[in-house]
């Protein structure tokens with residue numbers, strides 16, 4: 001059993017914890033918080049030992065009925081690998097602790113590539129992660145881009161990608177973030193950081209991205225255009241997506257043309273937290289004109305990186321060498337049958 005600690009039990013951390021707990025070859029040895037919160041009560045209910053970044057908060061937790069097992073270092077010492085899901089840039093500050101304690105750690109997309117020196121995506125570079133001490137699972141948007149670009153690159157070769165990211169303003173629980181009534185160019189400069197981030201995983205791809213933030217919490221929407229190196233076919237693109245374990249088709253017959261309807265669909269599918277771990281690619285949007293491919297894809301920001309973290313654990317621990325085997329194990333344990 002691989003012993004996994006979750007440092008930062010928030011939006012991503014709590015999902016990775018449940019995903020890890022569902023795997024036959026892994027177990028959660030603890031999760032950490034900075035202070036008492038609703039999520040700390042959920043951790044306790046799930047049976048995950050709770051650790052604190054700062055033990056000064058121990059009595060305020062215990063007064064509320066939360067059992068505290070120790071501080072973050074106590075947790076890390078018991079772990080084979082740490083998922084660092086603390087807010088962006090906190091992971092970089094935690095790295096010296098992981099180095100000192102000689103433990104493996106996986107950082108998230110809010111950290112710079114340089115923090116780990118290696119950025120991960122199951123489809124693209126699983127084998128390069130084998131045995132590493134540090135890796136960074138790229139952000140939700142980059143993960144979604146990498147999956148579709150890699151699949152098309154394998155089939156046709158990709159000469160150039162242009163993508164516009166319409167990003168959610170905040171996660172549903174983040175009541176203090178916005179915008180409430182604006183389309184914010186974020187950044188106003190072009191390219192946005194997403195294209196360069198794709199290059200940390202797929203360095204040979206030519207890509208330009210543009211991004212804006214809109215007042216929604218559900219998902220991101222990507223409008224993607226790719227120049228293929230060879231003549232493409234719509235039927236073949238659809239077939240590749242249908243066969244992919246982490247990409248799914250939002251079918252014409254469902255009538256779904258929005259993130260809200262897609263989220264409702266994920267809820268009705270009975271997905272844990274209504275999470276959509278796969279890229280939701282709108283079947284009707286897939287258009288091929290000679291060597292040009294166009295499509296829309298929805299990316300559930302809270303979910304798509306979760307399954308990638310689970311695969312990164314197996315790769316770095318070296319317990320499963322074949323990416324397809326790990327992806328299958330992860331998906332089956334979580335009940336992920338792509339749309």
Ligand code: NAD
Nearest residue numbers: 008009010011012034053085086087088108109110140301
């Ligand atoms: P979050 O704020 O929801 O959760 C972070 C958690 O870390 C909180 O529970 C907080 O209490 C805890 N924390 C803060 N400082 C800590 C410390 N020093 N030690 C231990 N715990 C600490 O953040 P999130 O949205 O889950 O983001 C985590 C990482 O995942 C970031 O790098 C982010 O960029 C990345 N990411 C987020 C999303 C998303 O949509 N939320 C998607 C992909 C990647």
